[in-house]
Amino acid sequence: MTTQERFGTKRASHVKVVTMLVLGIETSCDETAASVVEDAVAFGRRIRSTLVLSQLAEHRPYGGVVPEIAARAHLEHLDGLIAQALREAAIGFGDLSGVAATGGPGLIGGVIVGVMEAKAIAYARTLPFVAVNHLEGHALSVRLVEDVAFPYLLLLVSGGHCQLLAVEGVGAYRRLGTTIDDAAGECFDKGAKLLGLGYPGGPAIERAARGGNAGRFPLPRPLAGKPGCDFSFSGLKTALAETVRRAGALDDRARADLAASLQAAIVDCLHDRTAHAAERFTARHGGGHALVAAGGVAANANLRPRLTQLAAERGLRFVAPPPALCTDNAAMIAWAGIERLKLGLADPLDFAPRPRWPLDPAAASARAR
Numbered sequence: 001m002t003t004q005e006r007f008g009t010k011r012a013s014h015v016k017v018v019t020m021l022v023l024g025i026e027t028s029c030d031e032t033a034a035s036v037v038e039d040a041v042a043f044g045r046r047i048r049s050t051l052v053l054s055q056l057a058e059h060r061p062y063g064g065v066v067p068e069i070a071a072r073a074h075l076e077h078l079d080g081l082i083a084q085a086l087r088e089a090a091i092g093f094g095d096l097s098g099v100a101a102t103g104g105p106g107l108i109g110g111v112i113v114g115v116m117e118a119k120a121i122a123y124a125r126t127l128p129f130v131a132v133n134h135l136e137g138h139a140l141s142v143r144l145v146e147d148v149a150f151p152y153l154l155l156l157v158s159g160g161h162c163q164l165l166a167v168e169g170v171g172a173y174r175r176l177g178t179t180i181d182d183a184a185g186e187c188f189d190k191g192a193k194l195l196g197l198g199y200p201g202g203p204a205i206e207r208a209a210r211g212g213n214a215g216r217f218p219l220p221r222p223l224a225g226k227p228g229c230d231f232s233f234s235g236l237k238t239a240l241a242e243t244v245r246r247a248g249a250l251d252d253r254a255r256a257d258l259a260a261s262l263q264a265a266i267v268d269c270l271h272d273r274t275a276h277a278a279e280r281f282t283a284r285h286g287g288g289h290a291l292v293a294a295g296g297v298a299a300n301a302n303l304r305p306r307l308t309q310l311a312a313e314r315g316l317r318f319v320a321p322p323p324a325l326c327t328d329n330a331a332m333i334a335w336a337g338i339e340r341l342k343l344g345l346a347d348p349l350d351f352a353p354r355p356r357w358p359l360d361p362a363a364a365s366a367r368a369r
């Protein structure tokens with residue numbers, strides 16, 4: 001029997017339904033992550049273990065993520081991390097119902113490492129394999145911790161992505177808006193670099209902004225007030241660079257005020273575009289649904305109250321996963337695997353890792369990004 005004959009069906013008929021225990025693997029950027037998530041009739045959903053190994057130290061000397069270094073680091077650490085995730089979950093490979101790995105989009109060397117590992121485990125243990133879209137991992141993560149029904153409006157804000165989506169079901173994503181240049185997380189990261197605050201920029205800006213005066217340095221809010229749900233951040237980044245240049249040597253006060261001004265501008269932009277999307281979403285689906293924020297930037301403590309208020313004004317309920325589930329992790333990949341396996345969706349072992357993989361292919365082909 002060929003590999004494809006064993007695993008090549010879209011239906012994972014041998015998935016155990018009473019208790020599902022899925023191993024999740026995430027290697028698409030600079031974090032190596034492994035997690036075991038359980039979905040049991042008796043206990044509900046539980047993260048049995050979740051481990052995230054940051055490669056920050058390896059990349060710091062280069063001022064950004066170096067793809068080859070990332071891939072090698074994933075290769076070096078993944079086996080040990082999976083063993084530890086199983087140990088902490090108090091299970092062995094034989095207890096698993098399936099293996100899910102990020103299949104893209106991301107740095108292809110790292111994605112290949114995670115996908116190959118998951119395929120090897122699936123093949124050796126005759127388990128279904130699920131290739132999860134990293135963005136779908138973020139999109140569904142909220143359902144791991146809260147009862148959120150479809151459809152919901154999703155603000156997906158991370159270092160590489162900035163989108164507004166109507167999540168209408170597993171695999172059913174309608175894009176309402178996207179960035180025409182940088183992602184919001186990228187703007188935080190580049191802003192932090194300009195202010196000498198280090199990487200990753202989001203948490204550093206948030207920390208530095210505490211006690212800062214957000215009104216001292218006027219910065220633009222690109223596209224705010226304009227029709228539509230698209231984002232733009234490159235003009236804001238340029239304006240910050242110019243403001244920093246004019247300010248000269250920065251003392252702690254100026255740095256805090258600049259960080260607060262940048263954070264306020266980004267949060268205002270996200271709020272404005274999400275308000276437009278909420279209008280469109282409720283016109284189609286009505287009220288009573290959830291507004292969900294996911295991705296690393298959703299961890300921002302200033303963004304959350306603004307979205308809570310926006311949701312309340314539009315008859316929606318604001319929900320966001322806890323910060324550790326917002327930034328990259330493998331529990332969200334395991335959970336997306338469970339969501340897919342419950343629908344009988346598994347992938348063949350000849351799945352090819354994808355550097356690009358839009359969640360809404362129709363919207364992606366209509367626009368470059």
Ligand code: KG4
Binds near residue numbers: 189300
């Ligand atoms: O989802 P994520 O961990 O990785 C990607 O898929 O990109 O998101 C990382 C991004 C980085 O740009 C980081 O600066 C940003 O999320 N981030 C934050 C915060 N924590 C992480 N941005 C603003 N405030 C935060 N607290």
Ligand code: ZN
Binds near residue numbers: 158295
């Ligand atoms: Zn991510």
